Amino acid sequence: MVKGAEVVIIGGGIIGSSIAYYLAKEGCEDVVILEREYPSWGATGRCGAGIRQQWGTEMNCRLAKGSVDLFKDLSAELDYDIEFAQGGYLVLATSQTQLEQYRRNVSLQNSLGIPSKIVTPQEAKEIVPILRTDGLPGAAYCPTDGHANPFKTNLAYLRAAQRLGVSFYKFTEAKGIEMKGGRVRGVLTSQGRIETARVVNAAGGYSAQIGKMAGLEIPTYSERHQIMVTEPLDHLFDPMVISFTSGLYCQQVPPGSILMGMGDPDEPHSHDLSSSWQFLQKMAREALKILPILRDIRVVRQWAGLYNKTPDAQPILGQAEKLEGFYMAVGFSGHGFMIAPMVSLILARLLMGREPPISVERLSLERFERGELVIEPSVVG
Ligand SMILES: Cc1cc2nc3c(=O)[nH]c(=O)nc-3n(C[C@H](O)[C@H](O)[C@H](O)COP(=O)(O)OP(=O)(O)OC[C@H]3O[C@@H](n4cnc5c(N)ncnc54)[C@H](O)[C@@H]3O)c2cc1C
Structure with missing residues (x-):
C-alpha cells in the first residue's frame, strides 16, 4: 500500500x-x-440506473443534462461499452395540479436545451403501448433520457x-x-x-x-429501497415509466426483463439490505395498476440497496x-x-x-x- x-x-x-x-x-x-x-x-x-433530465430546478436540470452530454460519449471515451441507451422517460401525472407542475418544469427544461414535452394520455399510450391510461390526466416525456449498465x-x-x-x-x-x-x-x-x-x-x-x-x-442517513425483476419478455416498451405520487419506476432492460422499484414511506433509517415479501406484494399491486398486462409474468429476482438521503x-x-x-x-x-x-x-x-x-x-x-x-x-x- x-x-x-x-x-x-x-x-x-x-x-x-x-x-x-x-x-x-x-x-x-x-x-x-x-x-x-x-x-x-x-x-x-x-x-435502477435510470438517467433523467426532467427536473424542476435549474441546477438539477443543468447537472442532469450535462451528465447526459457526457454519458453519450462515455463508452468511446472510457473504451468500454456502458450500454447507454436513450429510450426516454415517461413521467406520469396523477392530478391536474401535478400536470401543471410538469408544464412549468417542461418550460424550464426546454429553456435549458432539454427536449421534454407534455403528452396526452393517447400520446403516452403510443409511447408505451401496454400503459393503462384510464384516469391519467397526462404525462411528461423526454426522448433523450435513458439508461446505462451500472x-x-x-x-x-x-x-x-x-x-x-x-x-x-x-x-x-x-x-x-x-x-x-x-x-x-x-x-x-x-x-x-x-x-x-x-x-x-x-x-x-x-x-x-x-x-x-x-x-x-x-x-x-440511509434507507433501504428494493427492486424486483421479471422474466425476460419480448420487446414491449422503451422508456422508464415513473410516478412521483407512488414513487414507482419501471423499465424494460436487456435482455427483456421488466425492472421495477418503489420506495416505502414507512421504511426506517437503517443499513438493512434484506429483501421482503411485503415489497413484492406492494410493488406488484402498484405495477399492475399501470401495466395490467404483467399480471401473469413471473418475478425472477429481487434485491435491496441503500438510498443515502439528506433533509x-x-x-x-x-x-x-x-x-x-x-x-x-x-x-x-x-x-x-x-x-x-x-x-x-x-x-x-x-x-x-x-x-x-x-x-x-x-x-x-x-x-x-x-x-x-x-x-x-x-x-x-
Ligand atoms: C434500489 C435503488 C434504485 C436506484 N435507482 C437509481 C436510478 O434509477 N438512477 C439513479 O441515478 N440513481 C439511482 N439510485 C441511486 C444510486 O444508486 C446512488 O445514488 C449511487 O449509486 C451512489 O453512488 P456512490 O458511489 O455514492 O455510492 P455506492 O455505490 O454505495 O458506493 C459507496 C462505496 O463506498 C464503500 N465504503 C463505505 N464505507 C467505506 C469505508 N469505510 N472504507 C472504504 N470503502 C467504504 C462501499 O463499500 C461502497 O462500495 C438507486 C439506488 C437504489 C438503492
Whole structure:
C-alpha cells in the first residue's frame, strides 16, 4: 500500500470511481481509491440506473443534462461499452395540479436545451403501448433520457482511472481520518496509513460514518429501497415509466426483463439490505395498476440497496467549510447514478482549485445550518 497520496477517495462506487477518473484527467498524479468491498457492491450495483433530465430546478436540470452530454460519449471515451441507451422517460401525472407542475418544469427544461414535452394520455399510450391510461390526466416525456449498465459504467470509470495512474485498493476499509488544526493529515486504513491533505467522502450509505471519523456531523442517513425483476419478455416498451405520487419506476432492460422499484414511506433509517415479501406484494399491486398486462409474468429476482438521503433529498457536494481538505460527494438519494458524470467532473475541478462547469455552492453542507434547503419538486422519494 502507498504511504502517501495527493487525494484519497473513500468509496469505489460510481461516484468515487468517476471522481478519480476526472481528477487524473485534470492532471492530478497521485490519487488513491479505498473500497471496503469491491466495485458496485454499494448502491451503484443495486440501482435502477435510470438517467433523467426532467427536473424542476435549474441546477438539477443543468447537472442532469450535462451528465447526459457526457454519458453519450462515455463508452468511446472510457473504451468500454456502458450500454447507454436513450429510450426516454415517461413521467406520469396523477392530478391536474401535478400536470401543471410538469408544464412549468417542461418550460424550464426546454429553456435549458432539454427536449421534454407534455403528452396526452393517447400520446403516452403510443409511447408505451401496454400503459393503462384510464384516469391519467397526462404525462411528461423526454426522448433523450435513458439508461446505462451500472456495473459496466462503474468499472469503465475505474479501469480508465487506473490506466491514468490511479491506485485502487479493494477490500480495504477506511478506519479513521487524522486531523490536525482543522486540516486533513492522513487516512488510517485496514492496510496501513496514507498521508494526505485531501480526502473525498464518496462512501454512499456510510457517508455519515466517514464524517464522524473527521469529527464532522453530516446530516445524511440511509434507507433501504428494493427492486424486483421479471422474466425476460419480448420487446414491449422503451422508456422508464415513473410516478412521483407512488414513487414507482419501471423499465424494460436487456435482455427483456421488466425492472421495477418503489420506495416505502414507512421504511426506517437503517443499513438493512434484506429483501421482503411485503415489497413484492406492494410493488406488484402498484405495477399492475399501470401495466395490467404483467399480471401473469413471473418475478425472477429481487434485491435491496441503500438510498443515502439528506433533509432536502439533494446531495452534499464540496469541501466542508470548517475542515480543510475534507470533501464530500454524498446524499444522492435515488439520483446519484444519473448525475454522476457531471457531479464528479465538478468535484475534480474543485479539488484542483479550478472553476467548475456548473456552480454547486447551493449544495454545500452548511446550507442545513443556514436553513437554505434546496426545494426540488421532481424527486423520487
Ligand atoms: C434500489 C435503488 C434504485 C436506484 N435507482 C437509481 C436510478 O434509477 N438512477 C439513479 O441515478 N440513481 C439511482 N439510485 C441511486 C444510486 O444508486 C446512488 O445514488 C449511487 O449509486 C451512489 O453512488 P456512490 O458511489 O455514492 O455510492 P455506492 O455505490 O454505495 O458506493 C459507496 C462505496 O463506498 C464503500 N465504503 C463505505 N464505507 C467505506 C469505508 N469505510 N472504507 C472504504 N470503502 C467504504 C462501499 O463499500 C461502497 O462500495 C438507486 C439506488 C437504489 C438503492
